Each structure stands twice: as C-alpha cells, then as structure tokens.
Amino acid sequence: MSAPRTIAITGLGTFLGRRLVERLHGAWPNLHLVGVDLRRPWALDGKLSFHRVDLTEPTADGRLAEVFEKEGVEAVLHAAFRNQPTPDLEMDHELETIGSLHLLHACAAARVTRLVVASTTMTYGPWPDNPNFLSEDHPLRGHPGAHSVNNRVEVEGLVAEWRERHPETEVAVLRHAWIMGPTYTDPVVRYFERRVVPTLLGYDPLLQFVHEEDCLDVFETALLEGRSGVYNVVGSGVMPLSSLLRCAGKRPLPIPAPLLYRLGDYPAQAQSGDPPSGFYDYLRYLWVAAGERGWAAFGEPVYSTREAWMSFVSSRRMRRYR
Amino acid sequence: MSDEGPVSDEREEAGGESLRLALRDLRREIRERFPEEESELDWMSLFDELRRRAGNLGIEEYSGEIDEFGMSPEAVLRVRPLLEFLRRRWWRTEVVGLEEVPEQGPVLFVANRSGLLPWDGLMLAHLLSEARPAEPRPRFLVADWLITLPFAQSSLARLGGVRACRENAERLLHGGSSVIAFPEGAKGAAKVFRERYRLKRFGRGGVVRLALAARVPIVPVAVIGAEEAHPILFKVETLARGLGLPFLPVTPTFPWLGPLGALPLPAKWSVHFGSPILAHPEEPGPLRDELLVSRMTEELRAQIQAMVDEDLHRREGVFA
Numbered sequence: 001m002s003a004p005r006t007i008a009i010t011g012l013g014t015f016l017g018r019r020l021v022e023r024l025h026g027a028w029p030n031l032h033l034v035g036v037d038l039r040r041p042w043a044l045d046g047k048l049s050f051h052r053v054d055l056t057e058p059t060a061d062g063r064l065a066e067v068f069e070k071e072g073v074e075a076v077l078h079a080a081f082r083n084q085p086t087p088d089l090e091m092d093h094e095l096e097t098i099g100s101l102h103l104l105h106a107c108a109a110a111r112v113t114r115l116v117v118a119s120t121t122m123t124y125g126p127w128p129d130n131p132n133f134l135s136e137d138h139p140l141r142g143h144p145g146a147h148s149v150n151n152r153v154e155v156e157g158l159v160a161e162w163r164e165r166h167p168e169t170e171v172a173v174l175r176h177a178w179i180m181g182p183t184y185t186d187p188v189v190r191y192f193e194r195r196v197v198p199t200l201l202g203y204d205p206l207l208q209f210v211h212e213e214d215c216l217d218v219f220e221t222a223l224l225e226g227r228s229g230v231y232n233v234v235g236s237g238v239m240p241l242s243s244l245l246r247c248a249g250k251r252p253l254p255i256p257a258p259l260l261y262r263l264g265d266y267p268a269q270a271q272s273g274d275p276p277s278g279f280y281d282y283l284r285y286l287w288v289a290a291g292e293r294g295w296a297a298f299g300e301p302v303y304s305t306r307e308a309w310m311s312f313v314s315s316r317r318m319r320r321y322r
Numbered sequence: 323m324s325d326e327g328p329v330s331d332e333r334e335e336a337g338g339e340s341l342r343l344a345l346r347d348l349r350r351e352i353r354e355r356f357p358e359e360e361s362e363l364d365w366m367s368l369f370d371e372l373r374r375r376a377g378n379l380g381i382e383e384y385s386g387e388i389d390e391f392g393m394s395p396e397a398v399l400r401v402r403p404l405l406e407f408l409r410r411r412w413w414r415t416e417v418v419g420l421e422e423v424p425e426q427g428p429v430l431f432v433a434n435r436s437g438l439l440p441w442d443g444l445m446l447a448h449l450l451s452e453a454r455p456a457e458p459r460p461r462f463l464v465a466d467w468l469i470t471l472p473f474a475q476s477s478l479a480r481l482g483g484v485r486a487c488r489e490n491a492e493r494l495l496h497g498g499s500s501v502i503a504f505p506e507g508a509k510g511a512a513k514v515f516r517e518r519y520r521l522k523r524f525g526r527g528g529v530v531r532l533a534l535a536a537r538v539p540i541v542p543v544a545v546i547g548a549e550e551a552h553p554i555l556f557k558v559e560t561l562a563r564g565l566g567l568p569f570l571p572v573t574p575t576f577p578w579l580g581p582l583g584a585l586p587l588p589a590k591w592s593v594h595f596g597s598p599i600l601a602h603p604e605e606p607g608p609l610r611d612e613l614l615v616s617r618m619t620e621e622l623r624a625q626i627q628a629m630v631d632e633d634l635h636r637r638e639g640v641f642a
Contacts, residue, residue, distance in 0.1 A: 128470035131489035132391055202472025206392050206479075238390055240476065257472070285470070286485075 011080030055099030064106030145278030181212030435510030547591030
C-alpha cells in the first residue's frame with residue numbers, strides 16, 4: 001500500500017499524537033486526519049476532524065469502527081497512553097489495556113490496512129540479568145512496581161495476538177527509549193530537570209535516549225510508508241548516569257537504595273498510585289535496547305544519546321536565562 | 323495610582339541602599355572581629371569557582387567517553403600503573419606461551435576462575451592488551467551477582483568487565499573484541515582453599531558453542547596464583563544472604579583486617595597460554611551436534627586442567 005489518504009490518531013493530548021497531527025498537517029495538506037480522544041484538543045482545531053470516543057466505555061469498539069468506516073480510515077496510530085502517573089490504577093488499566101483491545105477490534109471491523117502502536121523500551125524492564133543490549137525478540141518482563149509499564153506489556157501481547165489473526169494488516173510496534181528534547185516533558189524529564197538529582201548510591205547504569213524529532217520521524221515513516229514488525233526506536237550510543245549529570249552541570253545526590261525507595265514511597269502511598277521505586281529500578285539495572293533493526297528499517301537517527309541529552313540540557317538552560 | 327509607582331520605587335531603592343550599607347558594615351565588623359574568617363571566605367569563593375567551572379566549562383572539558391559496554395578508556399588508563407605494579411612487583415607474574423596467541427582478530431580466551439574479586443580477569447585483559455596493542459582491549463566476562471553489587475557494577479564496567487551472557491559475548495566477538503571467559507562461573511569463584519586448582523564443570527557448553535557460532539579460535543589459559551591471592555578458608559552463608567552475596571568468604575585477611583582484607587596476597591603468579599583450538603571455523607555443522615559440543619567442552623576443561631597441573635608441578639613455592 002502506498003501513502004494512506006486518511007489517518008486516524010488516538011490520544012491527541014499525548015506528545016506523539018499532538019505533534020504528529022501538526023507535522024502531518026503541515027507537510028501533507030491533502031492528507032485527511034481523524035482524531036479520536038476524550039477531550040477536544042482546541043489547539044489542533046481545523047487540522048483534523050475530531051470524534052469524541054471514550055475508550056474505556058464497553059461499546060467503544062463499535063463506536064470506533066463506525067468512525068473509521070465513515071471517515072474511510074486506512075492507517076491508525078494508537079498513542080492513547082498516559083505518560084503521567086495516575087493514582088487511579090484501575091482506570092489506567094481500563095484505558096490502556098482494554099482501550100487498546102477496543103481499538104484492535106475496531107481496526108479489524110473497519111479493515112484498517114495499517115496500524116502503528118506506540119510502546120516503550122521500558123517494557124523490557126530493568127533486570128540484573130538483562131544483556132547489555134536487548135533485541136526486539138527479548139521477552140518483555142516489565143517491572144512489578146510500574147503498572148503503566150505492565151499495561152504496555154499487556155498491550156503488546158494483545159497486539160501480537162491480533163497480528164497473527166489479521167495477517168493482512170501491516171502492524172508496526174515502535175518501542176521508543178526515554179525521549180529527550182527541547183519540548184518533550186514527562187515524569188522522567190522532570191526528574192532530570194532538577195539541579196540536584198537523587199541517584200542510587202553505588203549504581204551508575206548506562207542510559208539511552210532518543211531525540212524527540214528522531215522519534216517523530218520514525219512514527220511518521222511508519223504511518224506514511226508502512227513498516228511491519230517490532231522495532232526499538234533509540235538513539236545511538238549509551239551514557240552513564242554520572243556522565244549525564246556532569247555534562248549538564250547537575251549534582252548527583254547519592255542515596256542508599258533501600259532509603260531512597262522508602263523515601264520515595266511514603267509520600268506516594270497517600271495517593272496509592274505507582275510507587276516511584278518502580279522508576280528508581282530503571283536507574284539501577286541495565287535496560288538498554290539494541291537499535292540496529294530500527295536503524296536499518298527507518299534510517300540512522302540524527303541525534304545520538306549524548307546529543308539528545310545535550311539538546312535537552314541546552315534548551316532548559318535557555319529557559320532558565322530567558 | 324500613577325504617581326504612587328515612583329514613590330514606592332524610591333522607597334524601595336532607599337531601603338535597598340540602607341540594607342546594602344548595613345550588610346557592608348556587618349561584613350566589616352565580622353572581618354575585624356574574626357580575622358581568620360578571611361580564609362573561610364576564600365574557601366567559599368574557591369568552591370563557587372569550582373562549581374562554576376563544573377557547571378559551565380564542564381561541557382567542553384569533560385569528555386567521559388565510554389564505549390557501548392561502558393568501558394571508559396580514561397579509567398583503564400588510570401588503573402594501568404596499578405595493574406603494572408601488581409604484575410611486576412606484587413605477583414611477579416610469569417607469562418608463558420604468549421606467542422601462541424593469534425596476532426590478529428577476535429579470540430575467545432577460556433581460563434580457570436579463582437578468587438572472589440575478578441583480579442584474574444583484570445590481569446589477563448591487561449597482559450593481552452600490552453601484548454597485542456593494535457587490537458581492541460579484550461573484555462572479561464563477570465558473573466551476574468558481582469555485576470549487580472553496588473559499586474562493583476559500575477567500576478567493573480568502566481574497567482572493561484561485561485556481564486557474562488551469550489548475547490553480550492556474541493556482540494563483542496562480532497564487534498572485533500576478544501573475550502575472556504571463565505566458564506566455571508560462580509562455582510569457580512566460590513571454591514574453598516582445599517579445592518584449589520580443581521576445575522569445576524564448564525557451564526553448559528556455552529563457550530564452545532559461542533566460538534563455533536562466531537567462528538573464532540579458543541585459546542585455553544591457565545592462571546596460577548590467583549587462588550592464593552584470596553584463599554577462601556570457609557564460607558559463611560547466613561550473613562551473606564542479607565547482603566545479597568552468594569556467600570561471605572573468610573580468608574586469612576578478610577574480614578579480620580576489614581577493607582584491607584580485600585587486598586590480594588602476594589602469591590607468585592604464572593599465566594600460561596595454550597595453543598589455540600581452531601574450532602572448525604569453516605563449517606557450522608557441529609553447532610547442532612549437542613554431543614560433539616559437550617565432548618569439546620569437556621576436552622577443553624581437561625586441557626586447561628592439565629596445563630594447571632603442569633604449572634603447579636613446576637612451581638617452586640606459593641610465594642617464591
């Protein structure tokens with residue numbers, strides 16, 4: 001299939017959804033964009049035809065299929081995943097896992113020919129017995145303390161199953177590393193924005209980033225040209241946490257692991273959300289993904305891990321002096 | 323409304339001026355009363371200067387380049403004098419058979435493991451990088467439990483240690499680096515003194531399969547002396563579980579001397595490189611032959627055991 005004429009995007013409030021609408025609308029004026037979300041994104045008004053669908057509703061699949069058929073959707077980007085922690089874990093599960101299930105059903109019913117699903121390399125999980133570079137075939141083990149990551153693992157399982165039942169659809173699952181760049185924000189970025197960064201005493205893991213523009217490039221290519229398979233979307237190279245902080249002129253605050261976990265968990269218990277200990281394990285063990293397959297399919301990234309980090313740091317510096 | 327602005331500005335300005343004057347007086351007074359405060363202030367400005375440098379110039383000055391497995395050439399350069407001292411003075415290492423090592427290309431070195439701390443891996447990597455300066459520094463594989471310990475993890479990675487697993491070793495060999503493997507694994511490190519120089523089972527044939535798949539020669543290596551550098555008298559297991567260690571070793575110096583006990587004893591070392599086993603680099607057929615792989619693994623173990631026995635026989639004394 002050549003470039004699709006109509007693309008539907010779920011999750012317009014997310015970074016990926018919003019930025020891809022802007023990009024596609026700017027570069028391809030003839031492309032018809034369909035947006036699906038709970039809230040109308042006013043900033044994107046006039047760039048797409050918006051349909052309000054609540055993915056957590058039991059009838060969301062039928063509603064979605066209706067929208068897809070009416071608009072003649074050929075390709076779908078599924079990016080309706082939260083990147084902010086929420087105290088309502090049940091709702092999170094409903095939205096991410098069950099919502100994805102609804103979307104998959106709707107795609108099958110509306111005979112969508114191309115599906116792109118956003119995932120993250122966090123789904124591999126930080127485990128002491130990870131190899132230094134995790135290939136796409138490595139099992140997704142998630143992390144017992146990180147519910148949103150485990151939801152994604154579940155989603156990937158659903159997508160893999162669905163792909164086998166619907167071989168006529170091109171499915172690309174894109175696992176991106178932590179995104180860094182001038183405009184991207186999520187809890188990870190906020191953690192790195194601090195001047196003094198708490199780290200785990202005695203651990204200095206190798207970390208990996210992808211620049212926001214590189215990440216968007218990959219998603220755009222997958223939507224317009226189509227790629228089938230699972231790909232890691234990562235920048236080249238790795239950097240130890242200590243070097244990252246030193247480059248940025250930030251100061252590490254090493255705290256013994258048990259203490260840091262407890263310190264972080266007590267305030268979080270009041271909200272009964274994801275404990276941050278799930279996050280700190282990602283600063284403890286290796287979970288670097290191998291990028292070769294993705295680079296071969298989508299082209300080399302413009303920014304390496306170091307350059308993505310420097311782009312993030314320098315943009316925040318400018319913000320401080322502005 | 324409109325003429326209130328400048329008035330309040332003036333007031334503020336006057337307030338600011340008086341505050342500045344008061345602070346200046348206070349500073350002068352402090353300086354007169356505590357003349358030694360001068361040096362204290364200097365320290366503070368020095369600290370500020372350092373912080374400014376770390377914050378601004380750091381970007382250009384600090385390179386901190388590491389390779390994809392986390393080895394830092396700077397760190398390796400820093401420990402080189404120490405390793406050289408250990409090799410020449412402390413352990414008086416005798417090296418035999420270096421001429422057997424292929425001059426070019428990645429090689430899989432297989433050695434007997436001894437001692438809790440990976441001194442043997444560090445020393446072999448050091449010897450081989452000196453002997454083959456044109457080749458990338460060989461990387462030594464480290465058992466899981468050591469690579470996850472706090473401090474050990476990052477420092478070993480900076481010095482060239484890599485977690486022992488098939489994916490890592492394959493990637494290294496394909497990238498052109500030589501790999502030093504200790505197929506005895508944790509069993510080898512946990513040998514007590516009375517079992518010294520008796521090689522344990524060689525994993526599950528992983529090294530042979532690895533060399534066959536990557537089509538690299540295997541060079542067997544016998545390391546003598548590392549067993550006596552940290553002779554484990556017996557193992558304490560109850561206390562160790564709380565610390566996340568597989569066991570707590572009791573050596574003649576540890577834990578009696580505290581952290582000093584981590585220093586190795588000056589036993590005499592010898593490192594013996596055997597002739598390379600070119601594991602049929604043409605056909606990958608034996609890969610599928612499980613029996614052949616396990617037989618080759620056992621042969622390799624027997625060969626290293628024979629080399630160890632021979633060197634032990636030749637040795638005049640542990641510390642001679």
